[in-house]
Amino acid sequence: MRYLRALLVRMAGIFTGHRADEDLREELQAHLDMATAENVRRGMPPEEARRQALLTAGGLTQAAEAVHDQRGLPWIEHIAADVRYALRTLRHSPAFTAIVVVTLALGIGANTAIFSVVRGVLLKPLPNREGDRLLYLRQSSDGPGQANISFSVPEVHDLRAGVPSLGGIAEYSPWNLTLQGDDGADRLDVGLVTGNYFEVMGLAPVLGRLTRPSDDGAGVPPVMILTHAFWMKRFGGDSSIVGKQVKLDGQSVTVIGVLQPAPFFPDRIDALLNMVVSPHHVSAMMVQNRSHRMTEVVARLASGASVAQARAEVAAVYDRMRRDYKDAYNPGSHYRIAVIPFKEALGERARLTLWLLMGAAAFVMIISAANVANLSLMRGVRREHELVVRAALGAGVARLRRLLLVENLLLTLLGAVLGVVIAIFGVRLLISLAARYSPRAGEIRLDGTVLGFTLALSVGLALLLSFIAALPQEDTFASWIAAGVRRMSGSLRKQRLQRGLVVAQVAVSVVLLAGAGLLTRTMVRLSEVDSGLRAEEVLALDVPLLQLSGGPSGGSDPMAWFRHLLEMDAVAKQQYERMRSEIRALPGVNEAGLGSSMPLATAMLSFEVKAEARPAPVGEAVPHAAIRTASPEYFRASGIPLLRGRAFTTTDQAGSGLVVIVNKTFVDQFFPGEDPIGKRIAWTGPLLKLSPISGDWRTIVGVTGDTRDGGLDAAPRATVFMPFTQMISIGGALVIRADSNAPGLVAAVTRVVHRVAPLAPIVSVLTLAQIKDQSVAPRRLNAALVSSFGILAVIIAAVGIAGVLAFSVSARTNEIGIRMSLGADRGRVQRMILKEGGTLLAIGLVLGVAGAWVAGGIIRGLLFGVAPHDPVTFIGVAALMAAIGVVACWIPALRAARIDPAISMRAV
């Protein structure tokens, strides 16, 4: 309390200084008078009495200053004075201030924005209770599309029984449902979860309740929990929704709660339901068949258990499973299981890209810092005279250092403020990028931690800048002052530091440019990839009509569910055909086709497949093929070329002979070097008997070209097309080829769909060009970001080179004057300066190329169609940097050559 009171009084003292000073002078005067009077009384003459009084009491001025310091808070006053002084100095050199602040703002802005993304997506603790104890289990096997095959219910049971270090194991099955509202239908991405799911995930409701184990199994009412984002988006955050019934795939489902905001993996979802909503999920075939894998698994570490322990136990259980159930784990396919911390799994797609961007931003920061350091070193030399004078007037080195620090702090903080403004806009752009890679993009914020990072960055930078400016020792200062030195510059050490910084700038710029070059070439290569079809003026709609969850529930009779599905399928097929023919009749439509999925989109299903009289090779991965269906017009509408045989015809009907069309990759895999037309293939494997697809032999009637269905950067997969009419409509897509302006058809086409099937959700309407672009867009943004960092770096580095050389020229003006008066011509002087800059440039280039070599290896995973050490990119980047560097050297070199020896020598 005492201290607080004293502090307050002293703070007030800063402002009442003037009056108090008067007061003190009077008090001291009184003291002096009394002492003098006393001395006189003792018999001293008045003059001597006063002198003695002053002598014993000490100087009046020192006393006044000591009291002044006690009255206010001297350090605050000193800092205020320093700030005022620094502001004045910066105002007097506006060009310097502007360059430094803008440079810093770009560096700090880029770092703040990207750090906020890295933190939100990779670093921030999960909102889940004890989120670091959550694990994600992934089962994979060899072959395309088998990187995450998820788990079957019996597998989950085995894990539950055999892994004590996992305290809870929950099932989560991604599913689609159609929500019927008053204003049309929505296709929802949902998760069907076991009752322990929320307990395991450590999530709480913001409204209502969550599911519990009593919601498991068949024969319970279906209930739904909305995710926070979907609740806000679809119901506007209306809390009265809890307790209401909604229609999902024709069933009544009660909304029982709203979940706290939380990220989901592998994909964002709209709602979570108990399993019973899908008869399939509670059926015997789902629950009992070990090969029927459609469940994601999350688990929570038991208290005291470690991840390593869990891994070991899971591996042991898995070994036993593979031994005991050989038919479910084909040895050639190398079935394996991975236990990954949930947070890592959430970040795995984003990690490399984000660290790349963070690295690039850090490099920009290094270059800006180096530039600012160089600028202030140079300015420091120009200010040496001033510093010497200040030292002569009694400012100690510490005081000078503090002055520098205050100045640098002002600069970096100004830069930080501007940088945060840049970051605010940058983050908006980056969130859209991050959303492509991470379910946690919604958590990206410029929050206190991020701003703290920015502040720490700026203060750290200011400290660094203040301490690289070498101030002389206290004693050398004195000798300079004595010698009447006006400048103390020209120290070799300082120039070496400046040159080192330039070399670093060039090197770092080269690394950034090389990265930008590689990513840009990747993007160009990707957009050059032949998608396998003629994409111009083609519109595609995803309209799933078949609702897989409705119908008879209960797991007792799977065939009843199939029969129900087939009845619904017959209705759906009629609706599809009506949509197709009505759309075909629209003006401007050239062709319209039907298929199970849009061209260039991943097929929903894939099955094991065999060719007649060709036993599958033992010890290799079981061959799979993607299943697609197509109407006779599908290929022509999509622009997929038919390489051999024929397309489907209207005579390929439900009752007629089973025919298929396969793609080129399929032929290369099963019938290399042969004519496949007339050969027969069949679906096979343990899952076949669970599906409505028959294992009958099907005759190949045609071969299409490959299309890039898994994205332009993924190799084409073996694909089998079945006639749309010979297969249950597992999905439904309309493909429409227009005469011109395909996007202009959207309104008319949508009207047709809604007229024919008012309750059908239209999941997406895209032109094929847009679908193709979706696979290029993230790379384009990557390339654009890194390129802009690269360009920024080069500009800053060029300013750095030019600045340092210009400084060197001005410091050597006398020397150059002498050289010229001794006969050196302009060309020679120019070459001398160019050589000086060229040496720095060359060293920087060599180091930069070496750095780029390393960096290329690190970002290998982000490249496509270009080698990580692509010589064309490297040579191009080095040449570009060299050209810019030479231009930057040329300007000061020209200036050096224009020096007039007569004038320069007089200036000594």
Added chain:
Amino acid sequence: MADKLDVKQGTLALMILRTLEVLGPLHGYGIARRIEETAKNRLTLNYGTLYPALLKLEQEGFISAEWRQSENNRRAKFYALTAAGRRQLARETREWHQIADLIGAFLAPKRETP
């Protein structure tokens, strides 16, 4: 002549408080004279030490100050002990005695152990 001692800030505060307790309200010169006399001129006390110390005590609320006429009829700033100052003096005196005892015990001539 013997070396004069410098006064430490905390010690000086105690001396000032004690002086004011003994002599009642007093101006800066009076306080200085009294302290020097008590110390038998073994201390130097200049303005630069005394007045900041007085200001500090005032800021802490241990003494109060007011302008008054002095005994020989001139204006001077008189300092007086406040209630808080009295308590502080008692506390510091107690502490000082304890420390003095302690140091005294440490520095006492070594006794032969039997």
